[in-house]
Amino acid sequence: MPGERVRNLTSWIFSRRVLIVLAAWIVLSALGTWRHHKRWIEYNASDSWTVVDSMLHVLVLPGWVAAKVTGGNYNAVYSLRWAIIVNTVGFGMLGIGYLVASGVSRQLAAWLRDSARVESESVDIDRRSLLRAAPELAAIAGGGGLVYATLIEPAWIHVRRHDVPIAGLPSEFDGLRVLQITDTHRGPRVTASFIAEAVRLGLAQKPDLTVLTGDYVHQGEKFIEESAALMAPLARAVPTVGVLGNHDWYAGSRRVRETLSAHGVWMVDNDRCFMRNRYALSRDAGGLCIAGVGDLLEDDVEPDIAFAGIRRDVPRLLLSHNPDVAEMTQLGNHRVDLMLSGHTHGGQVSLPLIGAPGVPSRYGQKYARGLVDGPSCRVHISTGVGMSVAPFRFGVPPEINVLTLVRA
Numbered sequence: 001m002p003g004e005r006v007r008n009l010t011s012w013i014f015s016r017r018v019l020i021v022l023a024a025w026i027v028l029s030a031l032g033t034w035r036h037h038k039r040w041i042e043y044n045a046s047d048s049w050t051v052v053d054s055m056l057h058v059l060v061l062p063g064w065v066a067a068k069v070t071g072g073n074y075n076a077v078y079s080l081r082w083a084i085i086v087n088t089v090g091f092g093m094l095g096i097g098y099l100v101a102s103g104v105s106r107q108l109a110a111w112l113r114d115s116a117r118v119e120s121e122s123v124d125i126d127r128r129s130l131l132r133a134a135p136e137l138a139a140i141a142g143g144g145g146l147v148y149a150t151l152i153e154p155a156w157i158h159v160r161r162h163d164v165p166i167a168g169l170p171s172e173f174d175g176l177r178v179l180q181i182t183d184t185h186r187g188p189r190v191t192a193s194f195i196a197e198a199v200r201l202g203l204a205q206k207p208d209l210t211v212l213t214g215d216y217v218h219q220g221e222k223f224i225e226e227s228a229a230l231m232a233p234l235a236r237a238v239p240t241v242g243v244l245g246n247h248d249w250y251a252g253s254r255r256v257r258e259t260l261s262a263h264g265v266w267m268v269d270n271d272r273c274f275m276r277n278r279y280a281l282s283r284d285a286g287g288l289c290i291a292g293v294g295d296l297l298e299d300d301v302e303p304d305i306a307f308a309g310i311r312r313d314v315p316r317l318l319l320s321h322n323p324d325v326a327e328m329t330q331l332g333n334h335r336v337d338l339m340l341s342g343h344t345h346g347g348q349v350s351l352p353l354i355g356a357p358g359v360p361s362r363y364g365q366k367y368a369r370g371l372v373d374g375p376s377c378r379v380h381i382s383t384g385v386g387m388s389v390a391p392f393r394f395g396v397p398p399e400i401n402v403l404t405l406v407r408a
């Protein structure tokens with residue numbers, strides 16, 4: 001009967017459960033929008049709020065995916081209008097999902113009560129209680145996963161080591177310890193203190209050479225000076241060589257390059273330098289060559305320029321932010337003993353059996369992480385220190401790497 005339906009609907013709308021969800025929707029949407037504005041539009045958020053802001057961002061992630069699709073590009077993240085839409089829609093979807101799950105579980109519990117015939121009353125009550133609590137239990141499990149992926153794993157830096165045999169490596173470089181630090185992404189999502197911790201951990205490995213493979217700053221001119229200054233302790237301690245990544249281009253490639261150089265990092269985008277001994281870098285050819293190429297997405301990739309005029313018997317490392325460069329046929333014309341890359345972050349999420357479903361590479365999971373054999377050289381891909389478009393890591397903790405070169 002229509003009158004009864006209206007009464008049922010009215011009592012459902014004004015039920016305590018629905019009113020609580022409505023109030024939470026309004027409060028969380030406002031909180032999410034305010035925090036997003038502080039962090040991504042004003043660039044004025046305190047580091048101590050970073051994890052809270054990341055969690056709020058994750059909760060409305062389906063809304064951000066929709067914004068990226070309908071808003072046309074990544075710049076939706078810098079728009080207040082999109083922040084309001086995404087937070088309102090995202091938290092609305094969560095609230096509706098909770099109410100639907102809650103209604104379904106109550107119906108199931110009622111059905112179980114009505115159909116119980118042979119089981120004892122106590123077992124029946126236990127099952128019904130469990131079903132009724134299912135949405136809350138799912139929310140607690142989801143909350144636990146969220147805390148792990150945004151708070152615990154991204155802060156858990158690993159040191160990964162590999163020995164890399166190199167034919168004809170001069171004896172003075174046998175056992176050279178190369179520290180790779182990449183994708184620090186200083187910006188709204190990664191704090192300066194976390195990057196400083198990665199640098200301290202790197203120096204504790206007693207490296208002979210540091211290579212930096214790009215994405216020092218996530219985006220925003222404000223972070224350029226600080227992102228480069230964070231690398232200065234490395235350059236003061238050991239020879240340090242770097243190339244730019246795509247995010248450095250988004251922030252301003254010329255300024256990032258100049259600022260890193262001013263802090264002592266020898267930049268080799270489509271260029272090279274040499275270690276003629278274990279203690280210093282030089283322009284003069286000989287010893288061990290450390291070359292670099294420009295970023296594949298934002299710059300020219302010029303191995304012919306980087307390696308021009310170097311004798312074939314000089315062993316060499318190649319820094320390339322993007323590991324897909326390994327597949328370029330042009331690279332096959334040159335001797336490369338080891339290419340060092342970042343960029344993929346290992347996909348940031350890796351699931352049992354499936355692996356990493358979202359690796360930013362044309363070659364799927366091949367260059368996601370670790371030591372990989374490319375068509376013409378070995379490639380080491382570090383999962384990096386920071387985070388990019390997604391504020392979480394799962395199964396792919398941050399890492400720094402120590403590669404020991406061994407005479408073969």
Ligand SMILES: [Fe+2]
Nearest residue numbers: 183215343388
């Ligand atoms: Fe990156």
